[in-house]
Amino acid sequence: MPTAVSESIATVSELPHPATADPKQPVLRLVEWIASDPESGVLRLRGELPGRDPALSGAPVLVLRDESGTLTRRSALNDDGPGADGWRAAYLIAGALLGGAVERWLEWPDGTRLALPDVDVSTGDGRVPAPPPERGAEVFDRAVLAERRAQRAESAQRAQARTAEAAVAALGALERRVEELTRERDALAAALADADA
Structure with a gap:
């Protein structure tokens, strides 16, 4: 909904x-x-x-x-x-x-x-137009709307921070793997040089 x-x-x-x-x-x-x-x-x-x-x-x-x-x-x-x-x-x-x-x-x-059920992603940026106001519609205070916008912005920032943390962790794992492979390559090159000598 x-x-x-x-x-x-x-x-x-x-x-x-x-x-x-x-x-x-x-x-x-x-x-x-x-x-x-x-x-x-x-x-x-x-x-x-x-x-x-x-x-x-x-x-x-x-x-x-x-x-x-x-x-x-x-x-x-x-x-x-x-x-x-x-x-x-x-x-x-x-x-x-x-x-x-x-x-x-x-x-x-x-x-x-x-x-999983179907997920409605057709709203593009997640926003749908507000329905036209009806008679007797409830009016929200601007402060309440500002607070809700701030909460949504905070939630989006937390999601982006979690994504960034995951990317940094993945990068760290890749860097460690590159170091391991470099050491392994150097050891194999040294062993090959010893075998040729």
Whole structure:
């Protein structure tokens, strides 16, 4: 149900009822699309892992299949998935890729899959025009609107900071791997030089 400002959220009532599913399968409780710009956004998901130890499950991978059958996999932005209240994960993804997928699901390391509902990304930058005011419409104070804008801006900044932290961590891992490979190459070159001598 898109709001008039920045988010498209599928509420729990729109998701399949957990009683109809396997009681040991993961359950999806919240699907939230937050557009960060006209082309991309953050897909946030939250749910439960009944009958499983959340600490051993890890964050699921988002898998999308387009009309040609091509699979696209996205890892979660951060591994804050397991917790006492279930799992949660966020994915930075292009709106066209998510909206154009014919199938979308989450996949855990143990192979467990959970189908995702359609996500409405058609609102572009996440904003939809406000409906025309009706008689008796409630008027909000400018201070309230300013506070809400500030909260949204803070939320977007936190999401960007998490994305930047993940990128820095990935860069650090790549730099360590390059150093390891350089040492390995130097050791092999030295061994080859010794063998030739």
